[in-house]
Amino acid sequence: MSIFEIILLNTILITFPLIFYLFYLAYSKSMKKEEHDLFLDVALISSLYFALRFQLDDDSFITLLLLNVPLLIAYQRNRKFSILALTFIIVMKYNELFDWNLIILLLEYMIYYLLANIVIKRRGANYLYSNLFLLVKLIIFTIMIYISPINEYQGFFTLLVWYGICFYGVAYFVVLLFHEGNEIIKLHMTLKEMEQDKQIKTSLFKITHEIKNPIAVCKGYLDMFDVNNVEHSKKYIPIIKDEIERTLLLLQDFLSMTRVSIEKDQIDVNLLLEDVLESYHLLLRSHDIKLDTDLIDDEIYIMGDYNRLTQVFINLVKNSIEAIGNNGALSITCRLEKKEIVITVRDNGCGISREDMKHIKTPFFTTKPKGTGLGVSLSYEIIKAHDGTIDYESELGQGTTVAIRLPVLDIV
Numbered sequence: 205m206s207i208f209e210i211i212l213l214n215t216i217l218i219t220f221p222l223i224f225y226l227f228y229l230a231y232s233k234s235m236k237k238e239e240h241d242l243f244l245d246v247a248l249i250s251s252l253y254f255a256l257r258f259q260l261d262d263d264s265f266i267t268l269l270l271l272n273v274p275l276l277i278a279y280q281r282n283r284k285f286s287i288l289a290l291t292f293i294i295v296m297k298y299n300e301l302f303d304w305n306l307i308i309l310l311l312e313y314m315i316y317y318l319l320a321n322i323v324i325k326r327r328g329a330n331y332l333y334s335n336l337f338l339l340v341k342l343i344i345f346t347i348m349i350y351i352s353p354i355n356e357y358q359g360f361f362t363l364l365v366w367y368g369i370c371f372y373g374v375a376y377f378v379v380l381l382f383h384e385g386n387e388i389i390k391l392h393m394t395l396k397e398m399e400q401d402k403q404i405k406t407s408l409f410k411i412t413h414e415i416k417n418p419i420a421v422c423k424g425y426l427d428m429f430d431v432n433n434v435e436h437s438k439k440y441i442p443i444i445k446d447e448i449e450r451t452l453l454l455l456q457d458f459l460s461m462t463r464v465s466i467e468k469d470q471i472d473v474n475l476l477l478e479d480v481l482e483s484y485h486l487l488l489r490s491h492d493i494k495l496d497t498d499l500i501d502d503e504i505y506i507m508g509d510y511n512r513l514t515q516v517f518i519n520l521v522k523n524s525i526e527a528i529g530n531n532g533a534l535s536i537t538c539r540l541e542k543k544e545i546v547i548t549v550r551d552n553g554c555g556i557s558r559e560d561m562k563h564i565k566t567p568f569f570t571t572k573p574k575g576t577g578l579g580v581s582l583s584y585e586i587i588k589a590h591d592g593t594i595d596y597e598s599e600l601g602q603g604t605t606v607a608i609r610l611p612v613l614d615i616v
Contacts, residue, residue: 528555
């Protein structure tokens, strides 16, 4: 195998665990999960292990030099466990292959430790430390090979310059790749936070606009209001009251949107649905709406927030009643699909147009005269927090079907 193939193979072996760690890091930050530094330790030690395990020739100097790349990254990231473990393995490997003086090897790696304490503490000094680390390693490695009592290495001194250039280039590439990977992840998270800030500002602008309208209405009627005029009291006070209630409802829904927190517990889906339907039993009867239910006879348990899920189903039933009006039909069915329960709420109401369906989950979008446009968005966030999905199907004049999928809890 040629020197180029050896360099390429070692670069891949060392880089692969580090790239895998970067994927893990990107996933953790995107999902807002806690990052465990232990995974970086595992990645660094794995890099060294792969280089040692799959090296083709014990006499491959470039392989022996590249063993130090994971150690260099460990110093840059200040991973003390990795530094200790990698130093021990590398020193033992060098001592095994070349029978070098163990004290000299320990002194060499003590130099790297001292340089790290002096240089890396300075802000933005990682690149300076990388250059110093690689330079010291090349000098000491060259000297140790040159004075080695093993004669077969004496003739390779002229090649050490070439090996040194290759080592420096590969090491710099791997370190730069790891560093830039981290920077790209940070940039991505910054852009994501900026997008979230933009959405918050947009939401605040919209809610300010929405609140301003009912307040303006109240002010207009209050300006015209004559306390001595009984007709004004009868006519204006109910209007003002309705506008204030609409404003309070809007604020309540918005606060719920911005604070979607759940406290999961083991709950029975059938019991939850029965409670929701019991709350709307009289209202359904007063509107002459026929209710058809097809629930699962067995107890089906999920891990969820009872109050939050109740809020979702109440919103669905309430929307269906408003869409149906009078003399309609509403059905709620449950079925099991693999490890999920699918709850379907179907009505034969006025339905939703295709254009409106595109914006159904958009906050503040509503087709109702007194709607806030936050109910569907809030329901979507709650179901998402339960690792579930909520899908809408509707056609104008043909009714609406909402399907909610939630993971079922395995009960032993």
